Amino acid sequence: MVQINAVIDLTVTEAIAVITADSPPVNALGHAVREGLLAAVKQAVADPQVKGIVLGCKGRTFFAGADITEFGKPLKAPGLTEVIEAYEASPKPVVAAIFGTALGGGLEIALGCHFRVASADARVGLPEVKLGILPGAGGTQRLPRLIGPERAVAAIVAGAPMPAKAALADGIIDEIVAEPIAGAVAFVKRVLAEGLPLVKVRDREDKIATARENPAAFEAAAKAATKKFAGVEAPAACVESVRNSFTLPFDEGMEAERKLFMKLVVGDQSRAQRHIFFSEREAAKVPDMPAGVKPAVIKKAVVIGGGTMGGGIAMCFANAGVPVTIVETSEEFLAKGLERIKKTYAVSVERGALAQAAMDKRFALIAGTTDWNVIGDTDIVIEAVFEELGLKKEIFGKLDKLAKPGTLLASNTSTLDVDAIAQSTSRPGDVVGMHFFSPANVMKLLEIVRSKHSSMESIATAVAAGKLLGKIPVVVGNCDGFVGNRMLARRSTECERLLLEGATPQDVDAVVLKFGFPMGPYAMGDLAGLDVGWRIRQARGTVAPVTDALCEAGRFGQKTGRGYYIYENGSRVPVPDPEVLKLAEQKAEAAGVKRRNISEQEIFERMFYPMINEAARILEEGIAVRASDIDVVWAYGYGWPVWQGGPCFYADLVGAKAIVAALEHYAELTGDAGLKPAKLLKELAASGGKFGDIGVAQKAAA
Ligand code: 3H9
Helix, strand or coil: CEECCCCEEEEEECCEEEEEECCCCCCCECHHHHHHHHHHHHHHHHCCCCCEEEEEECCCCCCCCECHHHCCCCCCCCCHHHHHHHHHCCCCCEEEEECCEEECHHHHHHHHCCEEEEECCCEEECHHHHHCCCCCCCHHHHHHHHHCHHHHHHHHHHCCCEEHHHHHHHCCCCEEECCHHHHHHHHHHHHHHHCCCCCCHHHCCCCCHHHHHCCHHHHHHHHHHHCCCCCCHHHHHHHHHHHHHHHCCHHHHHHHHHHHHHHHHCCHHHHHHHHHHHHHHHHCCCCCCCCCCCCCCCCCEEEECCCHHHHHHHHHHHHCCCCEEEECCCHHHHHHHHHHHHHHHHHHHHCCCCCHHHHHHHHHCEEEECCHHHHHHCCEEEECCCCCHHHHHHHHHHHHHHCCCCCEEEECCCCCCHHHHHHCCCCHHHEEEEEECCCCCCCCEEEEECCCCCCHHHHHHHHHHHHHCCCEEEEECCCCCCCHHHHHHHHHHHHHHHHHHCCCHHHHHHHHHHHCCCCCHHHHHHHHCHHHHHHHHHHHCCCCHHHHHHHHCCCCEHHHCECCEECHHHCCCCEECHHHHHHHHHHHHHHCCCCCCCCHHHHHHHHHHHHHHHHHHHHHCCCCCCHHHHHHHHHHHCCCCHHHCCHHHHHHHHCHHHHHHHHHHHHHHHCCHHHCCCHHHHHHHHHCCCHHHCCHHHHHHC
16 A cells, blocks of 8 residues: 555555545545545556556545635645546546545546446535535536536536435446445456446537537526525526536636636635534534533433424434324324324325335334323433423423433423523433424424533533434523524514514515525514414513504414415415505504604614624623524524525624614614614624634633
8 A cells, every 4th residue: 555645545456546535524625635636646547557546535435525624715736626637537447436425526526537336325416506606626517418407407506415326327426336445446347347438527428419409408497496596696606607518618618617616715605605514513512511421322202292393303303213202181182293293294205305115114203192101211301382481390390200310301492491491300400492493393403502500411412412303403501582582582673663664564574585585574474473472472561563463353474364464365475465554554653653764774784783783692691602603593593594694794794883883873763772782792893803703712711
């Protein structure tokens, strides 16, 4: 074996050179990897003993892409394209040995090889669009030549990895093998023995010929793929570049791809998306977690309550292969809950997203009972009953008596005091909040609420459980509404005020949609049900004059066909309602609020700046330990567009100074002291500091 450099080695056995990368954790194609790969292929090509070449990796995966941490910094030669061209130009056959995930640059280098084999559980894809860029090392030029521009544009704009079996059917890989390196060696020997031609992907014309003559099918596929990405730069650039694959010669297509890549990689949208990528991984890290704390192993779970939330949480466990039992108060509720779960799975089967056999397997993992003794034999209990503190405390008292020592006791509360819930047990250290978002089986965010009593083991177990369920766990402190709902409450207050002051639901929703949210706040309220907030306001003795009046009139949103909007004949499309305008006018008059035209700019600032202000307070209080955690909460729980980076990232783009000035103006305008800029925000404005710099290091130093 020859060690080419610290991360690449080369072994020649029976005339086959095996080039292997070993660069943990994911064999990203950073500078040392690129340099070693280039040197290795040059050596293999020059060695007369070598007849064929295999490219593989050690560790947990084939190359997972370019090294994202190098983006935005000056490129150190050789670039990835140069490396790929060296493999492609080899006069000796080169076979890529794929396992784990061949993503982005990882797939691009494999496409530069003459052949590709993969293990059955491997996944391949070009997910660059999710980082706000496009494949920049030939992916947009080579993939269309393998699978056709129509399929390529769909795959590249979606950025989703595909399983080896599908990649085989599409011709992206040539064979599925039991063991990647051995399989690739056998493959290359066969190529040599049979004298198979070495066709470079760049020279293949068959799959792009039709699009050249008639691009209509491509344009239709491009339109369908980008439908939900208006205003987002990367998907449009992906389309443009894939189009080049059949309108330009290969080298010109490559040059154009490079230019598009360079433009996107320095843009704010890509910076935002990379920020979310790294923040998501950072959020699960608990700064004060002592080394050596081990999470408990979760083999069995119990969910208290089989309503929409409880059922969704039970599905998460079943989807992860963990047996789960739902505890309900009556057989009737239990049957209803299980039926709802079955129906939800059945919809996935109908849509082709889940095989019937997989559904049966998952559903079989979900049991139901009215016998609380089941709690004695479980590793985790998640309570998901009605949001009422007294009820939750009573349940936790009961759990305390029944659960074995060490069982994690979690409450799926969205607002309530987790300290108080913990105190209703004799083991408050074992209690945490686990705030799932609706629908729980779909939404990625999981707020893990640590109470002042939560033990480190409990927090570690909750984080591990979240990951097991495929969620993005963010550890937050205990306060009213935690991170997400506490900030949302600020937006809701402004929504109500704006209605009184003269804006319509459609004016405000349009502004929020334009920013990139999938739904505006009023349409969202109608979907969730306006009665939920109404009940909470009644319990707390607060008012929202327009929305309360809508609820009093039985207008709860989509479920009653009317809310802020009208929904005719079961339609989900919101239609503006002049009655709501009239109602707002009456309420404004009664409250002595003068109505006026409200500009788009003002709506925008009042939707987002009060939330940013609240984020600053959340950081001041240590409820979130990093500004980036807040961004993750909003990106994965509330639909904040990832290309806008989250509230704190966005605030840094605008600058604290402008936000402080606007908030001071709105505090004066509305008379709401809650809109006055937070201390931290003012400090950032004065110092020119950024939210992005607020994190663990600063806290530790403070
Ligand atoms: C690209 O290829 C551009 C080219 O077209 C053109 C170039 C010219 N770079 O996710 P995990 C880190 S763009 C640097 O927890 P998993 C990650 O931050 C790239 N670091 O593991 C984490 O660090 P830490 C296209 C990376 O097993 C650690 O590795 N490729 C990269 O759950 C473990 O990550 C992609 O977009 C990277 N490329 O999932 C793929 N990838 O431990 C991005 C990961 O300090 N990666 N890290 O927190 C992934 O999707 C997942 O990491 C993967 C593994 C599925 C591979």
